[in-house]
Amino acid sequence: MNKKFQEADDKLKAQILDQIPTPVMAVNKELIVTYMNEAGKKLLKNRSEDIIGIACKDIICTDQCGTDDCAMLKAMRSGKTYSSRTEATLGGQTIPLEFSAVPLVDDSGKIIGGLEFVLDITERVLYENRLKEQNHTIREMSTPTIKLWEGVMVLPVVGVVDSMRAQHMMESMLTKIAETYAKVIILDIHGVAAVDTAVANHLIKITKATKLMGCDCILSGISPAVAQTIIQLGIDMEAINTRATLSDALTEAFLMLNLEVNKKKQ
Amino acid sequence: MGEDYNTSITVIKNNLIVALPAEMTDSCIQNIEKMITEKAYQKNIHGVLLNFSMVTVMDTYTYRAFEYITRVFSLMGIQTIWVGLSPGVVFGLIDLDVAINTRIKMAVNLEIGLTLLN
Numbered sequence: 001m002n003k004k005f006q007e008a009d010d011k012l013k014a015q016i017l018d019q020i021p022t023p024v025m026a027v028n029k030e031l032i033v034t035y036m037n038e039a040g041k042k043l044l045k046n047r048s049e050d051i052i053g054i055a056c057k058d059i060i061c062t063d064q065c066g067t068d069d070c071a072m073l074k075a076m077r078s079g080k081t082y083s084s085r086t087e088a089t090l091g092g093q094t095i096p097l098e099f100s101a102v103p104l105v106d107d108s109g110k111i112i113g114g115l116e117f118v119l120d121i122t123e124r125v126l127y128e129n130r131l132k133e134q135n136h137t138i139r140e141m142s143t144p145t146i147k148l149w150e151g152v153m154v155l156p157v158v159g160v161v162d163s164m165r166a167q168h169m170m171e172s173m174l175t176k177i178a179e180t181y182a183k184v185i186i187l188d189i190h191g192v193a194a195v196d197t198a199v200a201n202h203l204i205k206i207t208k209a210t211k212l213m214g215c216d217c218i219l220s221g222i223s224p225a226v227a228q229t230i231i232q233l234g235i236d237m238e239a240i241n242t243r244a245t246l247s248d249a250l251t252e253a254f255l256m257l258n259l260e261v262n263k264k265k266q
Numbered sequence: 267m268g269e270d271y272n273t274s275i276t277v278i279k280n281n282l283i284v285a286l287p288a289e290m291t292d293s294c295i296q297n298i299e300k301m302i303t304e305k306a307y308q309k310n311i312h313g314v315l316l317n318f319s320m321v322t323v324m325d326t327y328t329y330r331a332f333e334y335i336t337r338v339f340s341l342m343g344i345q346t347i348w349v350g351l352s353p354g355v356v357f358g359l360i361d362l363d364v365a366i367n368t369r370i371k372m373a374v375n376l377e378i379g380l381t382l383l384n
Contacts, residue, residue, distance in 0.1 A: 170360065174353035181374045205360050212356045214349070214372035214379075239368060 022120075026104060027072060031056050043091060043120070043259040046176050062086045062097075071101040072114040076117040077131075079103050079111060085121070095126040143169050151183040152253045156221075156244070158191030166202035168211050177215045183208055184253040190221030200235045207240050216241065216256060220249035272320075272323030273298055275305060281383055282306055283376070285317045295331045302335070306344055313383035314339055317376060327366050336370055342366040347371045 017024060027033055036044075036051045044051065044059060053244045056072070057065035064070050064086060071082040083100040098121045099194040104113040142165065148154045155173055173185060176197030187206065190200065222230075230237060243249040254261060283303055287294070296300030306314060315330060318324075337347040348370060359366070373379035 082317050171353070171357065175358055178353050178373060181378065183374075183378070195329045208368075209360045210364045211368055212348075212359060212366060212372055213353070214351075214374040 020117075023118045024215045025056065025060075025118070026113060027056050027116070029076065029111075031070075031072065033059065034113065040118070043118075047052070056116075060088045060097075071099065072116060075101040075103045076114050077112055096121050108172045109181065139168055143172045145172050145185075147180060147182075148186070148250065149253070149257075149259075151181070151257055152186065152250070153177070153180065153182040153184070154186040154188060156191065159193075161189075161192055161199045161202055163198070163202065166199075166206065168207050173206065174209060174213055177213045182215055184216050184218065184256055186218045186246065186249045186253060187222050187248070188221040189219065189226070190223070190246070192221075192226070195226045195229060197233055199236060200230060200233070200237065204237070204240060218243055218249040218252055220244070220246050267278075273282075275302060275370075276277060277305075277309055277311070280311055280316065281313045281380070282309075282311045283315045283317060284319055288320050288322045289320075290328060292327065292331075295328065298334050299331070299338070302355065303338060303342075306339065306342065311344055313348045314344055315349050315379045316346060317349045317379075318355065319352065319375075321352070321355055324351075324355045324359060326362055326364055329359060333367055333370065336367075338376065345371070347373055347379045347382055349373045349376055 005059040018038040020037060021039055023043050024035075024037040025033060025040055026035035033051055033054055033056050035089050038234075041051065051059060064084075068074075071084050074080075075082045081100055081102050082097070085096065085098050087094050098119045100117055102113050102115045103111045106112050110248075142159065143155065143157075145153055145155045155169065155174055157169065173187075176182065177185065187203065189195070189203070195203075203219060207219065217240070219237075219240050222242055222244055241250055241252065274285045276283040276285075282302060282305060284298070286298070290298070302314065305311070317336075331349070336348075339346045349372070351372065371382060373382055
C-alpha cells in the first residue's frame with residue numbers, strides 16, 4: 001500500500017516538474033545533464049535522449065561556462081544558492097536569462113550535483129532598456145546648458161533637484177565650461193518648487209565646482225518664498241552670489257565681464 | 267632626480283608658468299614646490315600660473331599641498347592662479363568633499379589666467 005502511494009507520489013512529482021512553465025535542469029558533479037523538464041526541452045527544441053548525458057555547456061552556452069564564475073560550480077562548492085543574470089546562446093540565438101543554481105544533495109546530505117532553474121527575461125530586458133533610454137532622454141532634456149552671451153552660460157533648472165540630478169547638472173556645467181571657456185554661469189532655480197537643506201547643499205557644491213574651473217556662478221530666480229525658507233532653515237548661502245531674477249543675474253554677469261549695455265541714440 | 271619629470275617651468279614677462287604632470291607623488295609635489303619657490307625668488311617673479319590641464323588625478327593631499335604652495339607665494343607677495351582644472355578632477359574633489367578655498371583665483375585656460383595676472 002505504502003509503495004503504491006510512493007509510486008503515485010513519484011509520478012505526481014515528475015508531472016509537477018514537467019508542468020512548471022520554466023526550464024529546470026539537473027546536472028551531476030561533472031556538469032553532465034541528468035535531467036531536463038519539458039519546458040527546458042521546449043526551449044531547446046530538443047528531445048530528452050539528446051540532452052541527457054551531454055555536458056551542460058554544450059546545450060546552454062554562456063560567457064561564464066568553464067570559468068570560476070559558473071554559478072553551478074559555486075553552488076556545489078559552497079552549498080548555497082546562487083542567482084544571476086547572463087546571456088545564453090541557444091541554437092544561434094542569444095537570449096537574456098535569469099537563473100538560480102542550487103546544490104543537489106542526497107539523503108545523507110552529500111552534494112551530488114546541481115539543480116538550475118532558468119527564466120527567459122527577454123521581455124523584461126527590453127522593457128528595462130527602454131526605461132533606461134527614456135531616463136537618459138529626460139535627463140538630457142532636464143539639464144540644458146545654454147550660451148547666453150560670449151562667456152556667459154545659463155542653466156535653467158525646473159522640477160525637483162535630487163542628488164542624481166545635481167550630479168548630472170554639475171557634470172553638464174563643468175564640461176560646458178571646459179568646452180566654451182565661459183567665465184560666468186547663471187544657475188536659474190526659478191522652476192524649482194522647494195529648496196530644502198539637501199537641495200541647497202547641492203547648489204553650494206555646484207558653485208564650488210564651477211569656482212574650481214575658474215568660472216563664477218550666479219544663482220538666480222530665488223523667489224521670496226524660497227528666500228524665506230532658506231533663511232528659516234538657517235542655510236548659509238553667503239558664499240554664493242545670489243540674485244532675485246535672471247535679468248538681475250545677467251546685469252551682474254555683464255558687470256563681471258566689464259560689459260556695458262546702452263540704449264541706442266536716436 | 268627622476269621624480270620631477272614632466273614638470274615644465276617657463277618664465278614669461280616676470281610670470282612663472284608651471285605645467286604640472288598627470289600624476290604626482292607626495293615627494294614629487296615637494297620637489298615641485300622647492301623648485302618653483304626658489305625660481306620665483308631668483309627671477310623677480312610677480313605672478314605664478316599653475317597649469318593643471320594635464321592633471322588626471324587629484325586627491326585631498328594634492329589639493330592641500332597646492333593650497334599650501336599658493337599661501338607660500340602669497341606671503342612672498344606673488345599672486346598665484348590655478349589654471350585648467352579638468353571637469354573630472356573637479357568632480358572628484360567635490361565628491362571627496364574637499365574644503366575649497368574660494369580666495370584662490372582659478373581660470374579655465376592659460377589665456378584667461380594670463381589676463382587675470384595682468
